Amino acid sequence: MPNTNPVNDNAGVTGYILAKSAEANLARVYPIGAVSRGQKGEELADIAELKESGCVAVTDDGHPVATALLMRRALEYTSMFKMPVIEHCEEQTLKGDGVAHEGFHASALGLRGIPGEAESIMALRDIALAELTGGILHIAHMSARQTLDAVRYGKSRGARVTCEVTPHHFVLTDEMLAAPVAYDTNVKMNPPLREAADRDAMLAGIADGSVDVIATDHAPHHHDEKHVEFDRAPFGITGLETAVSLCFDRLVHQGIVSVSRLVELMSVNPARILDLPGGSLAEGAPADISILAPDLAVTVSAASMRSLSRNTPFDGWTLRGGVAATIVGGRAVYVNGDVNLQMSREGFSRA
Numbered sequence: 001m002p003n004t005n006p007v008n009d010n011a012g013v014t015g016y017i018l019a020k021s022a023e024a025n026l027a028r029v030y031p032i033g034a035v036s037r038g039q040k041g042e043e044l045a046d047i048a049e050l051k052e053s054g055c056v057a058v059t060d061d062g063h064p065v066a067t068a069l070l071m072r073r074a075l076e077y078t079s080m081f082k083m084p085v086i087e088h089c090e091e092q093t094l095k096g097d098g099v100a101h102e103g104f105h106a107s108a109l110g111l112r113g114i115p116g117e118a119e120s121i122m123a124l125r126d127i128a129l130a131e132l133t134g135g136i137l138h139i140a141h142m143s144a145r146q147t148l149d150a151v152r153y154g155k156s157r158g159a160r161v162t163c164e165v166t167p168h169h170f171v172l173t174d175e176m177l178a179a180p181v182a183y184d185t186n187v188k189m190n191p192p193l194r195e196a197a198d199r200d201a202m203l204a205g206i207a208d209g210s211v212d213v214i215a216t217d218h219a220p221h222h223h224d225e226k227h228v229e230f231d232r233a234p235f236g237i238t239g240l241e242t243a244v245s246l247c248f249d250r251l252v253h254q255g256i257v258s259v260s261r262l263v264e265l266m267s268v269n270p271a272r273i274l275d276l277p278g279g280s281l282a283e284g285a286p287a288d289i290s291i292l293a294p295d296l297a298v299t300v301s302a303a304s305m306r307s308l309s310r311n312t313p314f315d316g317w318t319l320r321g322g323v324a325a326t327i328v329g330g331r332a333v334y335v336n337g338d339v340n341l342q343m344s345r346e347g348f349s350r351a
Contacts, residue, residue, distance in 0.1 A: 003062035011053035041066025075135025094118035116144030127154035145201035164213035190235035220309030248321020
């Protein structure tokens with residue numbers, strides 16, 4: 001995502017990201033450029049330049065596209081390149097200085113609230129503009145049941161809109177603000193954890209096909225940044241290392257989705273939406289493969305995470321299902337030591 005310093009709003013920054021990822025040589029990294037210069041919401045970034053330099057989509061993630069006119073122009077422009085605009089839906093005046101979902105738990109703790117309508121109102125604006133322009137719109141990290149209704153409405157009218165949900169939004173609720181530890185900044189994210197009705201709506205959307213993608217919304221922060229008063233802490237949690245286990249434990253083993261549907265949500269559909277050569281085991285496709293272990297016992301340990309950040313609300317959770325190995329370009333870059341795998345000419349097998 002481009003909400004970095006400096007903002008990825010030009011070919012120089014995009015090139016730097018690609019060079020660093022090639023140097024690491026552990027994963028394929030697909031940069032996403034900014035919609036507006038400096039993410040300031042004033043004028044469009046050079047989208048053609050971003051596309052040519054390797055960006056696969058544009059977004060002002062962390063901020064919504066500031067005005068309806070700017071969003072209209074972005075959707076018109078990106079449609080020429082078949083690129084999606086990924087939107088962080090948030091009506092800024094409704095969000096205000098809110099830090100948690102507007103509801104009982106935030107009120108009881110004296111925290112300023114963010115209503116679900118702050119998300120859904122912006123989603124409705126952008127879906128209408130996608131219908132008007134024929135542009136491609138993807139709603140990021142959806143959290144509110146009203147937003148899901150808006151996406152369903154847009155799809156029913158033929159708008160080119162897709163959406164994603166994060167594991168924390170279909171697993172957790174705003175009850176976590178108060179327990180097990182009150183004011184735990186590791187449950188502060190944007191959009192915020194919402195009430196049970198919203199969580200259940202996300203699960204229903206995943207089950208019925210309304211939700212297209214499960215994404216991590218991985219947002220690492222240093223311990224010192226998070227170890228402050230709730231109001232002052234940055235939004236976001238780490239998500240990469242817990243995503244597969246949470247999905248298996250709460251979706252597959254609960255009978256909400258099949259393994260093949262989970263693969264669609266986490267691999268096939270993201271590749272399709274971003275027009276990437278992934279999400280397939282077809283002959284000739286890139287040999288980028290995650291080997292999954294559906295019954296692997298996983299205990300989340302923040303202290304043992306490979307990420308340099310430890311800001312997770314799932315520390316200590318025991319989950320069923322995980323990753324056995326990861327192959328990038330035919331090369332094993334990760335093998336889980338808790339799974340006994342043997343590799344032969346035919347590939348990996350579980351011993």
